[in-house]
Amino acid sequence: MRILYDKYAGYLTAVCSRYVICDEDVKDVLQESFIKIFTSADKFDYRGEGSLKAWVTRVVVNESLCFLKRSEKFADILYEEELPDVAEEEEEPSVSDVPPEVVHELIRQLPAGYRAVFNLFVMEKKSHKEIAQTLHIKENSSASQLFKAKELLARKIKAYNTMNYGRTVD
Numbered sequence: 001m002r003i004l005y006d007k008y009a010g011y012l013t014a015v016c017s018r019y020v021i022c023d024e025d026v027k028d029v030l031q032e033s034f035i036k037i038f039t040s041a042d043k044f045d046y047r048g049e050g051s052l053k054a055w056v057t058r059v060v061v062n063e064s065l066c067f068l069k070r071s072e073k074f075a076d077i078l079y080e081e082e083l084p085d086v087a088e089e090e091e092e093p094s095v096s097d098v099p100p101e102v103v104h105e106l107i108r109q110l111p112a113g114y115r116a117v118f119n120l121f122v123m124e125k126k127s128h129k130e131i132a133q134t135l136h137i138k139e140n141s142s143a144s145q146l147f148k149a150k151e152l153l154a155r156k157i158k159a160y161n162t163m164n165y166g167r168t169v170d
Contacts, residue, residue, distance in 0.1 A: 001038055008053065012060045014104075018119045019064035021108055033063040061124060065134065068112055093157040097165060106156045114149035121146050 013030060020026045037059050044055050095103060110118060116135060120126040121142075126134070128142040135142070 004037070004052075004056075005034065008056055011053075012056060015057055015060050015123075016064050018104070018107060018123060019061070019116060020067055025067065029063050029067050030060070032067075033060045036063065061120075065116060068116055069135075071112070093154050093161055095157055098157060098160060102160060103157075106153060106160065109156065110149055110152060114145055114152065117142055117145035118149040118153070 009030075012033065013026065016026050016029050016033070017023075020029050033056075037056055040059075044052065046052070107115060107118065117131055120131045120134065121128070128139045128146075131137075131142040132139040137145075
């Protein structure tokens, strides 16, 4: 258990913090995740190199989503800010000069619903159908949330680039 914890605690903390914002809540979710990992180890099915990491990651993502669903913030999956339904004809902002930790923080600033859909789609490589089933929403809601998350994230990256580099696009 100690070896497993030492090997994956940092990585799983990063995974959890993509979904859960408050550091104290991240610790609580990780604790619940490790309890579940250790008590469910007999259910793990080794399928080659990387299967353990994939399994513990799935446990943490599921526990993070359960936490979000229990929180009042997640109940309001739609964000109040009005964003266009069609993409504007703008270039996507450059992220080449944005440090990874800043991108991570900008993603964490997304509203809970946007953040969950964005992470499931981009980081966990889930389809909109899988996301819809996981979050108990419609597929088109998943697609809409992803679109709005990307739009809001693009705005945040543009603002960061403007503030730090005096430019909006490359």
